[in-house]
């Protein structure tokens with residue numbers, strides 16, 4: 001396993017981290033806790049030292065599973081979790097929302113206490129605000145509140161996860177020193193962060209956590225036009241209508257362009273995300289030990305040749321984010 005420094009936090013984290021959304025066992029179809037627990041152990045056995053979770057992943061279920069597994073382990077694992085905006089209200093927050101109504105102090109305090117209880121710790125390694133709106137950039141008070149909580153010893157480091165429809169809205173937060181880390185979508189389709197967000201992160205030593213490197217499974221090349229997402233799997237709406245067909249066609253173009261590539265498309269997708277020098281860790285979503293076996297070793301592969309990177313640049317796709325159908 002290769003390790004990289006997570007920006008200002010100074011944490012040495014595994015280049016492949018564990019994305020723990022699906023193990024929350026909601027929004028991803030059927031998920032067996034035993035598979036989730038085995039996947040977490042397998043990842044730690046293979047050197048993974050960074051796990052990303054959130055309050056919203058099964059209403060704390062993902063956090064509780066992680067807390068349980070970490071009690072059985074002696075390795076030093078850094079866990080990043082997230083506090084959502086307060087409801088009622090829209091997701092993502094509207095530019096007309098007042099920060100006081102979505103990330104007010106009493107709410108942040110209560111929510112962080114719940115994160116601590118679920119994970120079974122006294123202090124969170126990294127607390128990320130789960131979403132943001134650029135409307136709050138002029139007066140980013142929620143981060144002042146988090147800095148207070150940091151002084152009180154409740155959180156060690158502070159981050160933000162980009163709102164999908166406006167990822168660049170967090171650039172001001174990086175420039176003004178509000179965040180230690182940023183979690184961002186960066187993959188073969190979504191390459192725009194390479195223009196500004198990632199270079200600014202480097203300039204300001206902000207740790208970059210890449211999410212959705214496999215485009216919710218699509219960039220592994222396993223979906224066809226006939227794929228059906230079962231139960232509550234959010235991908236039923238995410239890839240609804242003509243979207244699944246469009247994404248499958250795009251992936252087929254990558255497959256054709258990389259007909260000589262010896263590894264899998266999933267591997268190629270992870271290598272692409274790992275390669276940007278601003279990136280500290282790529283949190284691959286994993287829901288069973290097999291996916292851990294496939295994804296974690298990618299951290300040790302050498303960088304892709306320049307020629308492959310140039311080919312991949314041509315697969316950038318400005319589809320923007322598909323919220324709901």
Ligand SMILES: NC(=O)c1ccc[n+]([C@@H]2O[C@H](COP(=O)([O-])OP(=O)(O)OC[C@H]3O[C@@H](n4cnc5c(N)ncnc54)[C@H](OP(=O)(O)O)[C@@H]3O)[C@@H](O)[C@H]2O)c1
Pocket residue numbers: 018019020021022052053130161162183210211212213214215216217218220222266283284285286287291294295
């Ligand atoms: N707003 C936010 O802050 C936000 C949003 C999204 C994600 N995240 C974080 O980022 C992490 C990663 O994103 P993600 O999990 O949504 O998407 P992802 O990493 O692009 O895709 C993960 C899914 O792909 C499938 N998969 C994984 N490895 C595979 C392999 N080698 N071969 C074939 N299929 C494979 C699995 O689902 P199936 O087996 O069911 O296909 C897995 O759940 C999340 O777990 C979460 O921690 C944060």
